[in-house]
Amino acid sequence: MSFLMVVAVLAGVMFGVGALCAVYRIIRGPSILDRALAADVMLAIAICALGAEMAINRHTDTLPVLLVLAMFAIVGSISIARFMSKQDAA
């Protein structure tokens, strides 16, 4: 078992724990801001996981996906934060 395979297993477990925590916060989150934040974390974890897979398997097929995710990461949270008002805070 090569070094990168060990890294892949460990990193997969850690990414999984992070993503599950983010999902828990999306479900439970008391306000919409917590949910937007957790969705953002989820997106960052997705970028990191796709990149880790690319690095470990030594290909660059999903690099455009990474670029698009990084470009559109801004849209969701900023629009939620911008157009949120006091009455629809849940």
Place this chain on the structure above:
Amino acid sequence: MNEIVAGILILLSAFLSMAAGIGIVRFPDVLSRLHASTKPQILGVAAICVAIWLLNPSWGVASTLILVLGFQMMTQPMTAHMIGRAAYRTEYVRADLLIADEIADAVDAASAAEAADAADAAEAAEAAAESRSPDTPGGPANS
């Protein structure tokens, strides 16, 4: 050698992702969760980008990775700023956890200035009404 450095960077990124997840579950309010969540979004993505480049060292890959990292570094602080602002405005910030609330001073000063302006305007309107009213109905006396 490259493999080992890249593996360590991948592990760093994975650890930061896990820490962010645990942080947003454990921390009590939006601002502290914001603090936990912004770590993998910059340092984690940077580590992954370096790892990808170490294992696929070519200029095309490098330029795309620089774009990815640049977009993340431009947009994530804006997102965090907007979420923090909205949280403050909608009172999802727990004031008892803050050590110093510097924006409260600014808000107080702004509302005090607004009140003073309103008082000045009311006074001026009153004065204008008085100067017009006495014994010359229909306009200023010396016109």
